[in-house]
Amino acid sequence: MEVKAIAKYVRVQPRKVRIIADEVRGKSAVHTVSLLRYHTGKGAQALHQVLVSAMANAQENHGLSPEQLKIAAITVDEGPRLKRMQARAMGRGNRIVKKTSHITVTVEDYEAPKPVKPHGTKAKPRPTFAAPTKRQRRGSGKGTAPEAAEVAPEVIEVPAVEAVAEAPVEAVSEAPATQEPSTTESAPEAAGVEAEASEEKGAE
Numbered sequence: 349m350e351v352k353a354i355a356k357y358v359r360v361q362p363r364k365v366r367i368i369a370d371e372v373r374g375k376s377a378v379h380t381v382s383l384l385r386y387h388t389g390k391g392a393q394a395l396h397q398v399l400v401s402a403m404a405n406a407q408e409n410h411g412l413s414p415e416q417l418k419i420a421a422i423t424v425d426e427g428p429r430l431k432r433m434q435a436r437a438m439g440r441g442n443r444i445v446k447k448t449s450h451i452t453v454t455v456e457d458y459e460a461p462k463p464v465k466p467h468g469t470k471a472k473p474r475p476t477f478a479a480p481t482k483r484q485r486r487g488s489g490k491g492t493a494p495e496a497a498e499v500a501p502e503v504i505e506v507p508a509v510e511a512v513a514e515a516p517v518e519a520v521s522e523a524p525a526t527q528e529p530s531t532t533e534s535a536p537e538a539a540g541v542e543a544e545a546s547e548e549k550g551a552e
Contacts, residue, residue: 362425
């Protein structure tokens, strides 16, 4: 069903309204109203008023929901021109032409497309920046107990490593003790060799 709204003798140039009409033709009526509300064009305010009137006609007269309306057509015709005169030098005058517009907006009902849910993996949960509660704090203390129990066996294994490191030290200290008798036993032999050598020299 199509519903119309017409505004006549609007004091704006038709060209300026047609530029904005080309941007919003065929779009959703609710979305277009929000766009025209903050549009900087001169004809946007006039077109916004006519569109709101067409949506109100559809809602009040035909019971249509504004969310199910879209712009079917926008027609901008030129109305009568207002002629003014501006005085110039030497008795002359320039004509000032002020154009008007007849704006017609037609809306129709349609089935709005349903939002499509994205396929694939589920969305990740959003991070929360709230301070932890008392229960969470207590639970965090309980969670640290198993970690302490796991660290305990590592502390027990440390003496075993030290014992292995001390073993070579004892072996090194015992080695010279076993070698001392050999040095003492070789000492008399060296003294005897020196005595024989001195006796031979005396005999000569």
